[in-house]
Amino acid sequence: MKIRKAVITAAGWGTRFLPVTRSQPKEMLPLVDKPLIQYSVEEAVNSGIEQVIIVTSAGKRSIEDYFDRAFELEHFLERKKESGLLQRMQEISSMVNICYIRQKEQKGLGDAVLTVKDIVGDEPFALMLPDDIINSKVPALKQMTAICEKYGSGVIAVESVGDEDTRKYGIIEPEKVEDKVYKVVGLVEKPEPSEAPSRLGIIGRYILTPAIFDILKITPPGKNGEVQLTDALNTLLKQEKLFALELDGTRYDAGTPLGWLKANVDLALKREDIASELRKYLKKLL
Ligand code: G1P
Numbered sequence: 001m002k003i004r005k006a007v008i009t010a011a012g013w014g015t016r017f018l019p020v021t022r023s024q025p026k027e028m029l030p031l032v033d034k035p036l037i038q039y040s041v042e043e044a045v046n047s048g049i050e051q052v053i054i055v056t057s058a059g060k061r062s063i064e065d066y067f068d069r070a071f072e073l074e075h076f077l078e079r080k081k082e083s084g085l086l087q088r089m090q091e092i093s094s095m096v097n098i099c100y101i102r103q104k105e106q107k108g109l110g111d112a113v114l115t116v117k118d119i120v121g122d123e124p125f126a127l128m129l130p131d132d133i134i135n136s137k138v139p140a141l142k143q144m145t146a147i148c149e150k151y152g153s154g155v156i157a158v159e160s161v162g163d164e165d166t167r168k169y170g171i172i173e174p175e176k177v178e179d180k181v182y183k184v185v186g187l188v189e190k191p192e193p194s195e196a197p198s199r200l201g202i203i204g205r206y207i208l209t210p211a212i213f214d215i216l217k218i219t220p221p222g223k224n225g226e227v228q229l230t231d232a233l234n235t236l237l238k239q240e241k242l243f244a245l246e247l248d249g250t251r252y253d254a255g256t257p258l259g260w261l262k263a264n265v266d267l268a269l270k271r272e273d274i275a276s277e278l279r280k281y282l283k284k285l286l
Contacts, residue, residue, distance in 0.1 A: 003145050003207060006044040006126040009112045010037060011057035011103040016256045025060045027130050032268050036254055040130040045096050047141035052098045053119050055112045064100055069093045108226025110216050117213040129204025133263050136249025140205050143247055147181060148207045153241040159251055161201035163193040169201030170230035172244050180246040189223040189230035203251055211240060
């Protein structure tokens with residue numbers, strides 16, 4: 001199964017990051033010096049994706065502007081003979097073919113995925129939730145496409161979560177098939193720890209087959225009154241196999257202030273131009 005398209009959902013309110021998200025899309029918060037969403041776009045490109053589809057909503061125009069050409073800025077940098085910076089700016093707008101669609105009401109992740117039905121068409125696709133930043137040698141989506149090809153099925157990324165965190169994730173009922181790979185037997189969205197079938201939580205990377213769309217159309221609102229992708233995947237199991245992969249790498253939930261701060265520090269410590277000064281500063285602080 002060749003995966004050509006990646007869907008990135010960027011339509012949510014960003015309530016866990018209020019008040020800054022009152023007037024600024026969460027996806028445009030900076031991680032070091034790039035917006036959150038650029039990390040997902042780069043991961044997609046580095047995994048061989050040819051087209052990115054971003055699901056936005058009202059108030060998210062700055063995402064489209066960001067990936068567009070910025071002629072005035074380019075002209076300015078050209079005049080200032082900032083050729084390195086100019087090249088970096090041009091690369092952002094030419095990275096990949098991106099199209100946008102709006103989710104008109106925030107009715108849940110399942111509903112957001114349904115908006116791309118006609119754009120994706122009848123082929124498997126990747127789904128990325130840009131809050132989840134995955135720092136790994138092999139890009140996360142690439143790790144997943146390898147499993148998708150091996151088993152010929154959809155794949156979701158999972159990670160071990162603590163008892164106190166089952167309420168934050170979709171939790172799978174796993175059947176181990178090889179190191180770090182599980183056949184998914186069932187899924188529950190954000191269960192209490194006592195109801196959770198395991199401690200493997202879904203993180204924001206999925207490879208889905210187009211069968212999910214017809215199921216989403218008839219999936220009623222679930223947890224928190226939202227159409228849940230997790231519920232649709234549970235129904236999908238009656239028709240198709242689904243696998244789960246524990247990724248190699250570090251994942252940050254950059255959609256919360258604490259996760260975002262951790263991601264900023266770790267990523268900055270990997271930057272040659274920043275690391276040594278930052279390390280000195282952190283040592284002094286501690
Ligand atoms: C969504 C999914 C959930 C998944 C999580 C990963 O929840 O519904 O199953 O575990 O993303 O980040 P959200 O975080 O949007 O509430």
